[in-house]
Amino acid sequence: MVCIVSKKMSEHIVSVKNMTFSRAERVIYDGISLEVKTGKITAIMGPSGIGKTTLLKLIGGQLTPDKGSVIFQGEDVHGVSRNRLYELRRKMSMLFQSGALFTNMSVFDNVAFPLREHTKLDEDIIRTVVMLKLEAVGLRGAAHLQPSELSGGMARRAALARAIALDPDLIMYDEPFAGQDPISMGVLVELIKSLSKALNVTSIVVTHDVSEVLTIADYVYILANKKIIGEGTPEQIKDSESELVQQFLNGNADGPVPFHFPADNISDSLIGAKA
Amino acid sequence: MSFLHDLGRSTLQKVSSVGASSIMLFGALFAFPKWKNIKLTIEQMYVVGVQSLLIIMVSGLFIGMVMALQGYTILVNYGAEGSLGPMVALSILRELGPVVTALLFAGRAGSALTAEIGLMKATEQLSSLEMMAVDPLRRVISPRFWAGVISMPMLALIFSAVGILGGHVVGVDWLGVDSGSYWSIMQSTVEWNKDVVNGVIKSIVFALVVVWIALYKGYSCIPTSEGISKATTQTVVFSSLSILGLDFVLTALMFGIS
Ligand SMILES: Nc1ncnc2c1ncn2[C@@H]1O[C@H](COP(=O)(O)OP(=O)(O)O)[C@@H](O)[C@H]1O
Ligand SMILES: [Mg+2]
Numbered sequence: 218m219v220c221i222v223s224k225k226m227s228e229h230i231v232s233v234k235n236m237t238f239s240r241a242e243r244v245i246y247d248g249i250s251l252e253v254k255t256g257k258i259t260a261i262m263g264p265s266g267i268g269k270t271t272l273l274k275l276i277g278g279q280l281t282p283d284k285g286s287v288i289f290q291g292e293d294v295h296g297v298s299r300n301r302l303y304e305l306r307r308k309m310s311m312l313f314q315s316g317a318l319f320t321n322m323s324v325f326d327n328v329a330f331p332l333r334e335h336t337k338l339d340e341d342i343i344r345t346v347v348m349l350k351l352e353a354v355g356l357r358g359a360a361h362l363q364p365s366e367l368s369g370g371m372a373r374r375a376a377l378a379r380a381i382a383l384d385p386d387l388i389m390y391d392e393p394f395a396g397q398d399p400i401s402m403g404v405l406v407e408l409i410k411s412l413s414k415a416l417n418v419t420s421i422v423v424t425h426d427v428s429e430v431l432t433i434a435d436y437v438y439i440l441a442n443k444k445i446i447g448e449g450t451p452e453q454i455k456d457s458e459s460e461l462v463q464q465f466l467n468g469n470a471d472g473p474v475p476f477h478f479p480a481d482n483i484s485d486s487l488i489g490a491k492a
Numbered sequence: 493m494s495f496l497h498d499l500g501r502s503t504l505q506k507v508s509s510v511g512a513s514s515i516m517l518f519g520a521l522f523a524f525p526k527w528k529n530i531k532l533t534i535e536q537m538y539v540v541g542v543q544s545l546l547i548i549m550v551s552g553l554f555i556g557m558v559m560a561l562q563g564y565t566i567l568v569n570y571g572a573e574g575s576l577g578p579m580v581a582l583s584i585l586r587e588l589g590p591v592v593t594a595l596l597f598a599g600r601a602g603s604a605l606t607a608e609i610g611l612m613k614a615t616e617q618l619s620s621l622e623m624m625a626v627d628p629l630r631r632v633i634s635p636r637f638w639a640g641v642i643s644m645p646m647l648a649l650i651f652s653a654v655g656i657l658g659g660h661v662v663g664v665d666w667l668g669v670d671s672g673s674y675w676s677i678m679q680s681t682v683e684w685n686k687d688v689v690n691g692v693i694k695s696i697v698f699a700l701v702v703v704w705i706a707l708y709k710g711y712s713c714i715p716t717s718e719g720i721s722k723a724t725t726q727t728v729v730f731s732s733l734s735i736l737g738l739d740f741v742l743t744a745l746m747f748g749i750s
Pocket of ligand 2: 269270271391
């Protein structure tokens, strides 16, 4: 079963061009542009609620930008037909923050799901592929378990096995480290690194865990205030002179990104409350 | 000014949610003819249909028994207790069967559907299907929709059958109405087209509405715990009101003008 896919070997697998997006009346992105190099690990960092998940959904075509475009392997994700979008999505996969395993099927069936939906392989081969994918994430022994029986870290690894089932060109990780204990965090870091090298996939890792991601990323973007406030290799980022970037890296409570959500003057509102 | 603004916005939201739910309905309707979906539909018929069977049968039995008891106490004053059979059968086949089944179905299966879809949304399973290039309308909504629409008329018929038997238990076995007249007058009075078929048509209409509301509320809920609980409540409230309102309209059309 050798399948040779002729990939468009362009330098950038994803380009976001001058994209604006708002939700209800709130602007989430105001004209951002970024590029993801083929075969590399690109990290996108930013504080919670800044719209990182939203960005991945925009790249995956689940949300449509107000302005600007997203190019995946040379095609405008939001300009192509629905069928073509579904074909493009077979080449990208997304690891959701919660894992998003289907709760009504076993780990094995979860990993087999995309294969059964999109290929005509017979059950023997599906079984082999699923076991190989589960072996890659160290969960071959857990194939028969139900998702509810897995720990948080295991669930995320099982979801990762499902995400790589169809050998995608791009994997988008949404907060892969959030809420993990140090050991599963280490396991996940190693997995992302080794999958990226072994399968030669491009990875986008969205996170607010600075130290982990700086060890594996080839290129980093930092988001804040609806814009990209810093970008570069991990070394360039660490040496950045931008106050914003330094505040984010060092986790200072206050700085250019204010600690306080915009509000009235406190004395006014306290006096107002008395009146 | 801000009042007008709010009014305009909430009207637009209502209109667009009607639009969105219609789009979903059509997506679910036309996503049907695919072998895989038929298998999923049968699975769902087990969940929404077979698992509702017990509550439907128990309720049918009691309602039939109550109808017989009430009917008997009235009819016996006119010496007309022989007509107990048709009275029970007609009220159940025409009204109580479809309506009570639909109300119970909304509470038992409709709320469960909303909660299930809402949870799938909250745990990103629906997004995850989308990203795996699998259409959630086809895969999740459509099988549940058809399963509900097929199951409910069957449940209503079972309800009616059990109800008529319940009427027999109370009327004949307990109160002593003649068994022969219970059945024979019922047979000569109940008309296939007018009573049985109309009851089934009512029940199909109720099924469409209940399942549509349940699925749409789940699919469009705000994916948080409050959002899901609100959507579940709304499913039961909106379904029940729609059932009762539509029942009046359908009854007027079917039996009112003749
Ligand atoms: N379905 C939605 N409807 C409206 N607003 C949303 C929705 N999902 C997320 N948001 C809002 O969009 C903003 C960005 O969300 P998200 O992309 O999840 O942030 P992050 O992943 O960076 O924590 C948040 O303020 C959130 O409240
Ligand atoms: Mg997020």
